[in-house]
Amino acid sequence: MTRAGDELAEVCRRLVRKGTEDEAFRRGLLADPRSTVEQELGVKLPAEIEVRVIQGTQETFSLIIAPDVSPDARGGELSDEELEASAAGWPGPWGRWSIEGETRRGEGQGVDLRIIGAGLGRTGTMSLKTALEELGVGPCYHMSELRRHPEHPRAWVAASRGEPVDWKGVLRGYGATLDWPWCTYYKELMRAFPDAKVLLSVRDPEEWYESVAATVYCTFKIHRYLTHGPSPRSGPVGKESRIWGDTFSGWFEDREHAISIFERHNEEVRVHVPDDRLLVYEVGEGWGPLCEFLGVRVPVDKPFPRSNGYAAFWNLPGA
Template identity: 30%
Template sequence: MKVIVAGIAKTGTTTIASALNLLGYSTYGYIENQYFLHAQWSKIFKNGGTANDFRRMYTDVDAVVDTPCCYYWEELSQAFPEAKIILTIRDEESWYRSLAHQIDMANSSFIYWIMSNFTLSAFTQHYYSRVRDEYLLTVARWPSRKLKIKDKPYLMKLYREHNFYVQMKAPKDKLLVYKVSEGWEPLCKFLGEEIPNKPFPHENKDGSRAKNMLTTKKNVGRKYVRHALISLGGFALVGSYTLYKCYQLWPFSYTRYVARIHYFIFRHLITGK
């Protein structure tokens, strides 16, 4: 592990993940953690994690970004003491608007609806509900499974407290407080990398992640949608079989229906049952 991004979601985490990828760093963000490491994170949420747990999880990973890693930056730093820490920040009002807009985008996204309702690995794992409800600072509305953002003053307080804590606790010689609008120069200088001959990325603009999930790293978004379609196919198959058996057992024919009513009336008159 070379880089731990401690900035919380909507501070340019998707952008910096893309920038790190362009610099040649193998990077795990929210999606990769959910898809590949949900069992390990579920255990950590419940029982806590050791330095050895984190080292096993991220053996071949150069950088971690976004939820839930940004909330475990201190534990990750203890597991990887040589790793540098980047705190991505942005204006509070801009951060809140971006978060609220992404929630709206997710609620209007067919892909998100499919993944939330029909991807078994998504809604049966403790990881998914814990991250969504606590670390993404939202709550789910049932039965629609749509998301609702939490109280604005409460979120602002959490945002300020998180940023203050990182700046107070992280070693100053290993910390970069960074806005993605600053581009390549401060990032590459901090990491000791040459500035690439490529434009600095600008990902998840206006909370567009919900629309872009099919093109995420390692096609994880595609895998989730594929799982959802398999689940939908299974539900459709079971539903069709159930309807077929009901058709066999229940007399849909009007003549058979009337005859069965007569039979029950006659049996009641004779037996009293």
């Protein structure tokens, strides 16, 4: 990490400490994080820098100061050269830090990966993202975050080739992974994060197929049409299309084949992951099993989040 990066990390910790001790400042962070941070630092942050706060439980929250590298912010997908420059400079002076503040201790603490999501997409992963963040696990890297990190697909492609990947660097600041492409690499993540637990989200296979066919599969078909086939140079969606294609051997249209892949994946996770490290979970089960698995209290008077139905999916960033 660069000296400037160290300084920014310390700034994040200082702001989180103040947020855990000063209720008015905390309310300001939650209401308008960018203005509150700028006022506290006495500087105007560059337009390309995003400031975000994720509320966990009443005792925890995460502060993120990160470059906005989405295509909309950059005027289009990054070129391979820009991706390489971004990766080479990681984390850089305006890298990404997520600091978890806990009022129980009155000081900030860096987030490390705690939950590895092994369930395939459309098994309630967006609801789980919201739930895990509300429970204080930390920011969750879901497929919906894909366009924020156009440099990351290189790691996925490298992993698919059996090449070494610095998973701790890629996932710095995240408390959990969910959905594609992370569910494909749960074994690699288990080795990189030996203390992390594995969450296998499941669903009725027939319902799962219908849901994927009406959402994720459509986006990849559109992408394939627009790019005349997924290419390593076609940005994050193109690289994830390759992972998608590998998962189903290019035959998702064959319903029976796709469902057999889904069921085989779930069984492989059950066999590979030790029982004391695994939770097999359906979102309809609510807070109870999830909170017991995490060792946290069940939220009082807070319904379990329901997110990402068909309509919501098409409003997701990157969908």
